[in-house]
Amino acid sequence: MASLKLQVNGGERSVEADKDTPLLYILRNDLALNGPKFGCGLGECGACTVLIDGKAARSCLIPAGSVEGRPIVTLEGLAKGDALDPVQQAFIDENAAQCGYCINGMIMAARALLDRNPRPTDDEIKQALAYNLCRCGTHLEIISAVRRAAELQGKAAPRTAMAEGAR
């Protein structure tokens, strides 16, 4: 056992666990963050996706000890207070979940996509989500949601720029 120091959702958290424990179990069991889900433990399905250094990563495969000190963001860390992340809002607007078990991965992968490409084409959205599995068949709603999230962000961004410019 070791004392691990993790930067999760903007705060430092200390956890007693083996360094090679997959990050997923620490997030869920020690930090009670239920957003990331166990789907396969093999990095195949994407249900466990979190952001590490702003990039989508599969927490079921990543030893917790290897990400000490690096910023980790889970689904719970996307909203700013009561203000949902535009990706979350867009998933609500488009009814983009059935059982919702895969949705954590879809939202986190979409967040990472929009951070590196704010105006993705439909093909780019499909490519970015190609290794996130959904069994309910919610794919079309999810694509619409990512498209809408890009629009919501696009609308919000100029306002922010203007506000900053006025300051």
Added chain:
Amino acid sequence: MSTPMHAPRLSRRQFLAATGSLAVTFTFPALVKRGMAAAGPATDAGSQLVDKNLVSAYVQLMADGTVRACNGHVDLGTGIRTAFTQIVAEELDVDMSQVTMVLGDTDVTPNQGPTIASNSVQASAVPMRKAAAQIRRHLLEEAARRHGVPVASLVTQNGQVLRASGERLASYGELIGNDAQSVPLAADVQLKPVSAYTVVGHPVPRIDIPAKVTGKLTYVHDMRVPGMLHARIVRPPYLGRDSGGMVASSLESVDESSVAKVRSLVKIVVIKDFVAVVARREEDAILASRLLKVKWKAPPALGSMASLTDALASQPSKQRPLSRKGDPDKALAAASHTVKATYVWPYQMHGSIGPSCGLADWKDQKLTVWSGSQNPHNLHSDIARMLDIPEDRIRVVRMEASGCYGRNCADDASADAAVLARELGQPVRVQYMREEEHAWEPKGTAQTMDVHGGIAGADSLVYRFGTRYPSNGSPLLASLLMGKEKAEATVFEMGDRTAIPQYRASDLDIVALDMAPIVRASWMRGVAALPNVFAHESFMDELAAKEGADPVEFRLRFMEDPRPIALLKAVAGKAGWQPRKAPAERPTKGIVKGRGVSQHQYVHGTFPGVGASWCAWVADVEVDLDTGKVRVTHVVAGQDCGLMINPDGVRHQVQGNVIQTVSRTLKESVSFDQNGVSSLEWGAYPILKFTDLPEVDVVLMPPDGNPPLGSGESASVPGPAAIANAIFDATGLRLREAPFTPERVRAALAAANKEAK
């Protein structure tokens, strides 16, 4: 028949005691007979702790004006919680935000049978709706009595009773006061006319989605209780097989020293072939399950599954005639065109993205089980039987879970947890690993359909059809592995779902060949009907091709019911269907395009069954003759389900079913080796990806005053044949065995080329 009021059980009293509530007695005749387990999942099996004849079983109005509504059906991710909330809010005239739905809690909700066949709105919402209507009626009468005015002069609106003028008389809460009341009710309570609906029939957002996108919804996988331990199960080598002499008799030894170094290990539990490791930390339970040295006897070899036609044909069966009419032999001899063929559907997985999980707590001689089960009341009585505990000392609480689309391992994980919680006297969480769910989930069974039919007259068919369905209800794994229940495969008579094609036929001979499962198998979306309709609708296309007829026109010639006729025309119209004949020439290379049609109603339940929605598909495909790869590029899927509670919800369900069905038809087939299932992760069992998606257009027929029919699942049923028919249109190749993988297409092409030489 009336059921007298009886002293409420403790749990019910606790449930009602929080505040004054209105509970109304309500009686209706029992709808189903007992003892029909063999006909499928018993609709009235399972625990019955809540009296179904009380209105309070369905709807409870609290003194603060809020409403608690209960239903025995559960939300499998399909949005039924939202639809039920709409139904109760509508009938009671309260805002949706005032209604809390409790689904599938055996202490609280009535047993309304398994949540199967997309039947929740069509059937299980009915008593709930009547209960709400009766409570509203009572409130009007009570207000009228207090104010000395005629009932007819009052109206209800948003939780209030008003004079027709709009003057407020009382809130619902004020009218029921603080004492629990009981009001007897006639079964013929008057329901609100559809024309007065303001909530039902209008699109509303799903109420569960905000919590799902913020990580706030507690799935069963997310449950944590104080002192909870983590378990993993170590499985025997006969992967995915649940009958035969090896079950519960294959364990030779367990070397406990092999896990001595696992730090938080608490216990190793061994009961015959049920082997579990329990630890305080989840990663330690996983580690222990991998390190534990267990010696098993080698299982007897599974018979070859290379040819499913042969495997199913050699499985003992019993013929069960379903429909016979005219003289099929004579009609076939005289028919102008005939088709004789065998269609094959593969073993498939439910493929829940989250492997099953269950949590159980054993405290003060009482067991609480949190489960993602589709059928919590059945699970309840199954666990009681397995552990020899009376039902009233067990409570099963249904939590949301990963979508299941039928009988996955949700019940098994829950039962495993129950066994372990009792063994340890502590709460135990059991999470299945990916390979475990892949191996042991009861598969959607392979099915073979033998067809011999033809055109018997100008507008009538002769049709001989036999269907083999080796599947049952999958008894709890723990019960089998512990030897509590004998591993003897029972026969379920479920192959008959939608076995009778809905076309005019002068001569019919339809039989089910009932048989026990070969490997662990149970119902999966479109149970038996989807393969049966694959055969019916491929056959219709083959016959149309032989006659040189357009597939849409050909079907219309034999259809009688105006609703599916209107639907097929609407779907063909939306797709811009151009009349077509069988391809004159067979292309041999490059990418070719084609389009196919298929339609049918989904008929489910004990034969002759209940009709759910009608559905029709037009599918467009591209086939690469060099690689054999088939892409479904566009689907127009239409559905007539009568009244839609939430039209948005129906549309999403249709889309979801279309995508899942394209996946099943093009890609999915479980593979086996001599031990059992060998597809043990997603690489070995690929499903449709974002990069494979078709465009989908949904056509929803106007309700036209028709009552609601089961929706969503119906939309999967015509899919496989529409795709097969489109492949034929593109290539001239007739594929009769799914999935339509590149290998199958190349093999069909090679066989056709050989034949042409």
